[in-house]
Amino acid sequence: MPAKDAKAPAKNAGRGADLRRADTTEGPPPDRPEQIRNIALVGHSGAGKTMLSEALLAATGAISRMGSIAEGTTVSDSEPAAIHQQRSVALSVVPLGVDGVKVNLLDTPGYGEFVGELRAGLRAADGALFVVSAVDDIDAATSALWAECESARMPRAVVISRLDHPRADFEAALARCRRAFGDAVMPLYVPLGSGTAAAGLLGLLSGTVSEPVLDNPVPVFRTADDAERAASETARSALIEGIIAESEDETLMDRYLAGEDIALDILIQDLETAVARASFHPVLPTSAETGLGVAELLETVTRAFPSPAERQLPPVTDLAGAPAGLLGCDPEGPLAGEVVRTTIDPFLGRVCLVRIFSGTLREDTAVHVSGHGLADRGHEDHDSDERVAHLYSPMGSSLRPVPYSVAGDICALTKLGTAETGDTVSSKELPLLVQPWEMPEPLLPVAIEAASHGDEDVLARSLGKVAAGDPTLRVERNSETHQLILWCMGEAHAEVVLGRLRDQGVNLHTVDVVTPLRETFAAAASGHGRYVKQSGGHGQYAVCDIEVEPLERGTGFQFIDKTVGGVIPGPFIASVEKGVRTQMQKGVAAGFPVVDIRVTLLGGKAHSVDSSDAAFQAAGALALREAAATTRIQLLEPVSEVTISVPEEHVGAVMSGLSSRRARLTGTTSTGGDITEIAAEVPDQELLRYSIDLRALTSGSGRFSRTYLRHEPVPASAARPAAKA
Secondary structure (H helix, E strand, O other): OOOOOOOOOOOOOOOOOOOOEOOOOOOOOOOOHHHEEEEEEEOOOOOOHHHHHHHHHHHOOOEOOOOOOOOOOOOOOOOHHHHHHOOOOOOEEEEEEEOOEEEEEEEOOOOHHHHHHHHHHHHHOOEEEEEEEOOOOOOHHHHHHHHHHHHOOOOEEEEEEOOOOOOOOHHHHHHHHHHHHOOOEEEOEEEEOOHHHOOEEEEOOOOEEEEEEOOEEEEEEEEOOHHHHHHOHHHHHHHHHHHHHOOOOOOHHHHHHOOOOOOHHHHHHHHHHHHHOOOOEEEEEOEOOOOEOHHHHHHHHHHHOOOHHHOOOOOEEOOOOOEOOOOOOOOOOOOEEEEEEEEEEOOOEEEEEEEEEEOEEEOOEEEEEEEOOOHHHOOOOEEEEEEEOOEEEEEOOEEEEEOEEEOOOEEEEEOOOOOOOOOEEEEOOOOOEEOOOOOOOOOEEEEEEEOOOOHHHHHHHHHHHHHHOOOOOEEEEOOOOOOEEEEEOOHHHHHHHHHHHHHOOOOEEEEOOOOOOEEEEOOOEEEEEEEEEOOOOOOEEEEEEEEEEEOOOOOOEEEEEOOOOOOOOHHHHHHHHHHHHHHHHHOOOOOOOEOOEEEEEEEEEOOOOOOOHHHHHHHHHHHHHHHHHOOOEEEEEEEEEEEEEEEHHHHHHHHHHHHOOOOEEEEEEEOOOOEEEEEEEEEHHHHOOHHHHHHHHHOOOOEEEEEEEEEEEOOHHHOOOOOOO
């Protein structure tokens, strides 16, 4: 927004202290949603989101000086994994106070594998700042995210960052933004100079130049000279026409084209309205290092972005799933909040970030915690009544006590024993469920084992805590291979998850993932099972003869009795079948279950005293193993139906990669724009690390989903030694 009044974005900023963080005391929390702005910082990793949040915190006096990513001293990135990787790996909330408005900045990770944290941030936000580097290109994932926000009608602005970089080019970056995001993206300000010479911003509407001052959050303002005005006239005219095109006053364009000067306050009002309804997207040049554009960005956020009261809330139901009616962002309404992030603090225990959609949450209040709809991720439905002892306002990893939190605000709760990310917090008298947000499917399996028997209990407890805070993580105990599998979004996500487990004192190591194969008979075979034991007293006696035939894929198991003359008494025929089934589960070659066979019981012998159910079970198992030893056993591997969505320019590389994975292409479909969907049938063994390879092939823009299709014979060229864990 034009800094027409030259307002300081913060008053009495605390500076000069020895500590980087300012005094942790703050004023009373807002008591109306109109005093709150929830803004998500989104963009590709390395675009400058975290340092921009540091600059905004310093400019408003929330911290005494900016931290450093390299030194691990930023407010947003305090987790060990973030410091180690030198990039955000989790959602972080940093509040700012700007002229009586509380701005909750939600710093989200830019790396694609942490998309769960990104979506949580967007769920809690009412607007988004797309941070784009003035040096780098806009990646396909950022363009796709813009399209998602467009479909949700979320207000957006574009922040072109890193203008202090020697290779920074504002005009080129602006052109990239307009190509990626559309013509409704227009600059409100243009930098004077470029790279390290960018010393000020010219407001296109106001004609005022702001110049940052070292160690002072308030820039110096002056009137643009004639040369500066002339150089920006084309951009100014385009901006005014863009604003007028969004105006509800249909006469405004005719008046402008007729030569009338439209009043600045009318243009600003129409601009603010268009931004709030997500039809116009201002571009703001910034530099976190020099403070360029920080004051203008704060003014835009507080004046143009909507308050929570102006945004529609997600659907809400009762615990039975019946619609609970439309809730408003009303501090006096029924309590409805959502846990958008859960962490485990070694001293405070479970810490939950909660976005309050309706009502007011106060200290020492009984609440109902509900979690439904994530059973497929290992989060079983749960309901419990708990008591909120203390409320906090989060500042990164720091917590500041507050007496209450109203609708529209974001707070932190501690020591809720059952709360998990995605849960609903509501009143005990009127329990509610907020519809969960969409989560991507984790597709990278990582098999882990406790380092010792004594570590198994610690691993189980710690896994529950880590999974409670990460809905993109799926924990699976494979019933066939008996491996403990962590399904992650990618290698970086897996590294973070394993790091969190080790930080909780878990000794573990990773092992190769075993694909759950099947076994079947390649040809018919006969087997003789003889189980005879005489050791004095009551013995064991059972003899059976079987024939085994392979069946078509998916047929299952058939057992046929063709004995005659009662050579095996009726009750023991069922015992033979039970023994065969037990051996089928154990496997006959590599330890995987046997499927798709017909077993025919042809004959046998029994003893009037020594025959028993256990003896004929053992004989049946022996007969199946003997039959297997006389023929070839075919291994069957699982095959999945895979759908891959990629930009058009990567289709060739992706299809070539699939052919090297023994895939069968079944079709391609254009889904609009430049996105193509590729359908294929791919063996699961070839998909173990496909999420990593697809990211590399498509620069992070490719996505895929998978559904189990069937088991097929493993070709000789792909056969490899495999054993059940």
